[in-house]
Amino acid sequence: MLDQLAPKIARSQFITWFKDTALLGKEEGKLVVGLPLPMTLHWHMEHYRDMTLEAAQALDSTVTQIVYTVDVGLKDNRDRSPDILERFPEVKKRKVPGRSEVRMAEGIVSKILNPNYMLENFIVGSGNRLAQAACQAVAREPGGKYNPLFLYGGVGLGKTHLLQATGNAILRQMPRTAVVYTTSEDFTNQVVEAIGQKKMEQFRRRYRMVDVLIIDDVQFLANKERTQEEFFHTFNALYEDRKQVIISADRPPSELDLEDRLTSRFERGMIADISTPDYETRLAILIEKVREYEIFIDMTVLQFIAEHAKKNVRELEGILMQAVALYELEQRMPTVRSIAEIMHKLNKDENSKDQNVGFQTPQKRRPTFQEVMEAVSKYYSVSVNEIVGASRVREILLPRQIAMYIGRNRMGVSYVHIGEMFGNRDHTTVMSAVRKIERVLQDDPQMLREVRALEQELSLVE
Structure with missing residues (x-):
């Protein structure tokens, strides 16, 4: 069945999500697929269940449903699951040297615009709304009333994104437009080269043929008198x-x-x-990036990052990439605790304390069952007394069953002892509750995320 799935999924995704998986059996048309880690369960259900069912039915038309189960014994166990890296080796492609520049027909060298930079995917907030609107106006009418357009701001705030996105937008509307994007450093190097080769007239003539000139980081022209002079004349010629x-x-x-x-x-x-960017903009950027990465990260985690990573967008993206690495490489769902640890490690100040990111990271210890009930009650906004009480209202019954499930499946507490903790309930009631949650987790991704978030916050899973 893996042979059916491999061509339909990007290799990196295929290796990440199907490594150490195995077929565990079939019963009454239900094909049981074993997964090595709890963290992979909701992703398979959301993204690969239909595809897996289609592949299974191509081989056996009697299969009607895919059922997932977590079996930690599959991890790195070659007796029970295939070596997916050996079975599906990477096809080596001939490497073509990458290009960061392009020489245009006029002989001008321009950096290649990043196609991922678009005005449409630039997150707008109070700190950049005017700049983004100005870029949109320039893209609609180059050489119009917003000429020249001067953007300024600190490092990592999105200037380069807006510059290149504007160039891309102009080229989409007017493909024959000569758009040149360069840095002040590269412009300086071209001036020096032209002087050395005694080709200044050709240099000037080439730049006079440009339709749109985009110069990044112009502050680095400081103390370069000859380059400033050439840029001044180039600017005047284009402006006029x-x-x-x-x-x-x-x-x-x-x-x-x-x-x-x-x-x-x-x-x-x-x-x-x-x-x-303000808090709302930072959060919107994180949400958009998570959507691009096609992974799930709980909103509370994104809110935590947005609240504490305040310097610039690059800092946000750097922390998020660490979270993505946890998710994809170590198959660990990022939590507030793990992100706080990441932020603490990334902090360059050796004298800084954990409180700088608003979250202490004490030594991990196994929680008590009482702490489990308190965590569940807080998560679902019900009291512990209500959870252990007699009410069968769904808003209380569900947290009660989840607490029983965690106590039994993650802490190994006996059915009898759990029953005693919940008002001396019979152990068969506890068994029924645990099995119900196990069934629901098979078909309800949202429930799975909630339970996994609770387990991670309690340090019951990595």
Whole structure:
């Protein structure tokens, strides 16, 4: 059956999610698939159940349903599950050297625009709304009233995304437009090369043919008098010809250590700053990134990251990538506790304390069953007294059954003792509750996420 599935799934995803899986049996049309870790269960149910059923039915038309069960004995057990890496080796492709630049027909060298940078996937918030709107306006009408466009802001706030996204948007509308994206450093290198080869006239002529010139990090032109002079003349020629110029820097024009005649030209156009994203914007960025990665991370975890990673977008993405690595490489669901540990490790200040990320990371210990009941009651907003009481209202019955399930399946507490903890209930009642939750977890991804989140917060699973 793996042979049927492998061609339909990207190899990296296939290895991640089907490693150490096995067929455990078939009963009354139900094919039982064993998974090595609890963390893989909800992903299989949400993304691969239908595909697996289709593959199974192609081999055996009597299969009517896929049922998953977690069997930790499958992990790294070659007697029970196939070696998927050996069975499906990576097909080596001839490597083609990657290109970061392109030489245009006019002879100008431009950096290749990243196609993933689009105005549509740029998360807008209070700190960048004006800049994004200005870029949209420029994309609709290059060389119009927002010329030049000057964006400024700190490191990692999205300036490069907006610059390249604007270039991409212009090219989508006008594919024949000569859009050149470069950095001030590369522009300087081209000037130096042209001077050395005595080809300044050709250099100037080439840049006069550009329709849209995008220069990133213009602050690095400081103390480069000849380059500033050439850029000044290039800027003037393009501006007078109604060609669009887009510039970025880490500070406003008035604070740049550049010639006054340059900064006055920058101030002639539209100036927009990009400031540190607020909480809502940071959370929206994380949600969008998680959607792109096609993984599930609990909202409380994303909220925790957004609340404490306040420097810039790069910091957000760096922490999120660590969480994704936990999920994909170690098959561990990120929790508030694990993210707090990651943030503490990434903190460069050796004297910093765990409180800097708002969460202490004490030594792990096994919780008591009383603590399990308290955690469940808090999660579902019901009291412990209600959980152990006689009410059979669903809002109370479900947390009661989940607490019994965790106590039995994760802590190994006997049915009899659990019954005693829940108002001296009969052990058969506990058995029935545990088995019900086991069945529900097979078909309800949301319930599975809730139970796994509780287990991780209690340090009952990694």
